[in-house]
């Protein structure tokens with residue numbers, strides 16, 4: 001199911017389909033290992049839900065909601 | 079900067095392989111009179127400082143969280159009676175999209191002209207870490223890939239095919255568990271091999287086949303080379319400028335790129351802080 005990364009609940013996994021970010025920030029996300037085809041799992045959120053930690057290629061990455069909201073993903077069926 | 083290495087004073091003997099560590103002399107903070115400069119690069123938390131300490135006998139802070147090393151540290155060691163200066167760098171995910179700490183690593187790797195760049199990668203996160211390896215191979219092929227934390231990988235049931243990895247990358251890849259001192263000898267031998275090799279290794283390069291881009295890069299690279307005498311990677315700089323790298327643009331506009339090539343420590347205090355992205 002198509003959605004954006006910020007909408008995953010902790011424990012849910014998804015596959016990245018597109019990055020709706022341009023320029024240096026797009027480059028940064030890709031350097032951190034987030035590109036189309038990458039599997040991501042939402043791990044846990046801070047108390048206010050922002051930022052959230054994600055498991056990407058074996059490491060934890062912390063993303064703010066405004067970044068996560070620009071990462072389009074295909075949510076895996078639980 | 080890097081004087082031509084003197085010919086080996088001890089011929090490597092077949093029987094002393096087991097005693098290789100005995101050929102290592104840790105020189106602590108004293109890299110004076112060194113023949114060769116070796117940089118330690120890698121993603122955050124892959125064990126660079128642990129390798130640094132094992133080789134120099136120093137005690138750089140080692141910590142189990144990313145970004146422990148925030149400035150570059152230097153030490154020395156002697157191997158087969160040749161003196162090396164070893165430079166421990168802050169962890170970096172990328173040479174292309176850098177945060178402030180990462181600029182220190184980038185500037186040294188791109189403009190510091192180390193004789194050998196050792197990229198320390200985490201055996202349990204190879205896929206992620208190879209991104210930086212490929213980026214570094216675009217600027218130099220005098221590279222050794224040190225696959226660290228093989229003890230941890232083994233616990234997770236991961237084994238790494240070093241020969242295959244080395245063939246794919248075109249540069250030596252060695253396995254190690256630096257915290258236990260395992261693999262130090264293999265690393266030293268690989269570093270020595272690359273350092274003393276008269277020809278460049280066939281490191282894997284990424285080629286872009288767009289004719290217009292290629293023309294633009296060549297044209298700009300020529301101008302960069304003229305503007306910054308001594309720059310070793312004019313094509314890389316040109317490509318970065320075309321991509322709109324703000325730090326490099328400023329460095330060129332303000333004439334600082336020249337200073338940086340003369341002394342890579344220069345840019346450090348002048349980089350503009352960026353908000354870390356993640």
Ligand SMILES: Nc1nc2c(ncn2[C@@H]2O[C@H](COP(=O)(O)OP(=O)(O)OP(=O)(O)O)[C@@H](O)[C@H]2O)c(=O)[nH]1
Pocket residue numbers: 120121122123124125126127128129139140141142143144145146147148167168169170226227228229230254255256257258
């Ligand atoms: N199991 C295991 N742990 C290791 C090994 N090498 C380093 N470590 C541990 O990994 C953690 C990070 O080590 P550092 O040497 O600080 O890593 P670094 O690459 O210098 O980190 P930054 O400077 O933050 O980029 C420490 O807890 C080390 O004890 C190893 O071979 N095996």
Ligand SMILES: [Mg+2]
Pocket residue numbers: 126127128139140146147166167168169
């Ligand atoms: Mg360190």
